[in-house]
Amino acid sequence: MLKALLDWLNRTSLVLQIVIALVLGGLVAWLWPAAAEPASLLGTLFISALKAVAPVLVFLLVIAAISNHRPGQETQIKPVIWLYAVGTLAAACVGVAASMLFPSVIHFREAPAAQGVPGEIGQVLMNVIKSAVDNPVNALVQANYIGILAWAIALGIALRHASPGTRTMLDDLGQAITGVIQGVIRLAPFGIFGLVVATFSAAGLDALQDYAHLLVVLVGCMLFVALVVNPAIVWTQTRRNPYPLVLTCLRESAVTAFFTRSSAANIPVNLALAKKLELDEDTYSISIPLGATINMAGAAITISVLSLAAAHTLGVAVDVPTAILLCVVASVCACGASGVAGGSLLLIPLACSLFGVSNDVAMQVVGVGYVIGVIQDSTETALNSSTDVLFTAAACRSAQRKAGKIVPAI
Template sequence: MQQSPKKLGLTAKIFIGMIAGIITGAFLQFLFDDSGDLQFSVFGIEVSTYAVLVEGIFHVLGQIFINSLKMLIVPLVFISLVCGIANLSDPSKLGRLGGKSVALYVATTALAITVAMVAAIIFQPGAGVDIPSDATYAAATAPALSQVIIDIFPSNPFAAFTNGKMLQVITFAVLFGVAMAMSGEPGKRVATLFDDLNTIVMKLVTILMNLAPYGVFALLAKLFAQIEVSTIFALGKYFALVFGVLLFHAFVNYSLILKLLSGLNPMPLFLKMRETVVFAFSTASSSATLPITLETATKKLGVSNSVASFTIPLGSTINMDGTAIMQGVATVFIAQVFGIDLTLSDMMMVVLTATLASIGTAGVPGVGLLMLAMVLAQVGLPVEGIALIIGVDRLLDMTRTAVNVTGDCMVACIVGKSENEFNSAVYYDPEAGVADEEVDLDDFESTSIHHKAD
């Protein structure tokens, strides 16, 4: 009997969508320019094929996909974190979770920018780069540290939900979960409701993941149809160095940290992060990728929900390893372009400022360039130099987001292992979580029919 052909898995479909989107976008950029070389008439109106595809179809599909992911962030974080905190058997464990998570995120960020600056000093990416006479950049104002601390605590939790203030959502979820755990029978009844809600929201994540190949295709097709390839070539040495250090930090530094602090083989981590990395690369947003990152940590990597629901949302907000690498290379690059020598004390100040700023500017729009402006001002470098690298920052932003989400899951594994909230069998099982990615429409139909019969 002939066997039916094996269906493509979700991972393969997402990778196909990514490659197809890159090829399609590159082909459109080669075939058309922004004015649209190929015109056609609709009801007497001239329409550009380029505009219809890139600014129309691809833009709409991509934004719907991103908005759908963002739609899940606040309910997923709040419900999952409340469930995790309420199920903690030892209340003192919450303080350990927070301390370990923040310490690891800060330490990896400091390591990232240190490695980046050493690499930039060795390879000299700014040597021989001409300074454009019109290079300007207006730096946004960074919030005061006191205001950052105040803003962690919401005056109105519903406003925090509406505005997506993740640190405030995390704070309220932790307090709500603690109060629920201390409330006896009423708390247990509400905890049952939250467990059911968590199951439903995670199923919604699975549904959206099955639409990911189309969303990834649309996002990358639009990006590669618009990206300025000439800019990348002009800053080729800078681009290649940042990209290379990002890969080094992800595969070498993370492997060593994971092995030393948990004893785990890093290979399963990288293999199981494939889908999450593609999501992060496509959206260039750790927050938008958060639902997928959390599902990967719990269902594929074996981290318990009580740990992952705390460390992953916190990491998506304050973990800035990829951004720190960009800042390290960019600082040395701009200094070399303007012919300014950085002293050892200047370099140490860059490391300290960028590491602290990774927490202090969490959640601020355009956080990468804002942090870089703070770093440059701290060591007396011209902030206008940021204008030199903006042209290639979009593509690098996608790559450093992929590094950030990998770091989030690595920290979750280490913290989970140290707290005995980790399932090694799931971590080493290559098929773990794969079955959960499938959406069974037949089951939906049979359930619907059953309800109608009742």
């Protein structure tokens, strides 16, 4: 019986397994709500395993990639970073435009307490700088990806002059951790089954009914960015039909990111997808972890839409210059959002301050974010994480096109 199950898992695509887990999880939540507690253990173990291994994986892969980089060897890191910046700003503009065209009104509920809410954009930037110089051991323990990246880049540069054996050992360690995380990812259907049962047994869809319009605007913006804005950006780089690449990234990256609700935890999935797409390893081994930290198009949408919803609820008039300023602020704030579930919500009070919205009211908006997080945060993370691979692929394909090389088919 067990052997037959393992054979079936090896033969069947991971996406199909996740779809089956979704259906079964929904049925169990509906027919047997008491199963929520034991099922939640599966989800907890799956997410915990991903989050435990991901920081070490990022640390080792970035060190290995940089230490083995030889002078004159080309990478596409700069173009990828530019695409991250343009994509995040474009997403913020979409969120602001949609909120102006289809204004949402929030029915406030009691907001949960939150700590560490930044008061101004300078504080966001200062927090980023402090995170970059964090103790490396503490950065690994706390999954501080900005600190992990900073130390990995510094050590990678220093180890360029190490012996070949040392560099080979680092590469082997990275591959070993990759193998471990790939084994964990194969268990994703079981973890997702547990998450679905626990989520819908506890709250169902009742908690989302009061915020249906707000959710439609949020999810609609994210879908528009994923299916219209991002393909347009990719086309400017590749000059080819972008949708095969876009749909591949959505299918193989966004699906798992939707359920893990963490860009950091989805890094191994993106690394595997980048390898499958035959991208430049020297580029994606750095750009994927970097994207999980700063490429936050979904977060920019969440910050702008919820902030404007608060303004509309209070009857605050928003002029064009303020709306443009919000686009910039939401983009910068999004880059400072942590790559974990709900990381963008605590930056909403900063954006709300542009409209004179008090912190007490802004924290109620954060509370709304937690209520709708089962949909909002999942969709946001799916957009964020899948775009990491998409823009990395776009930059690599662009370089291949300009060099006259044959671009691999999707």
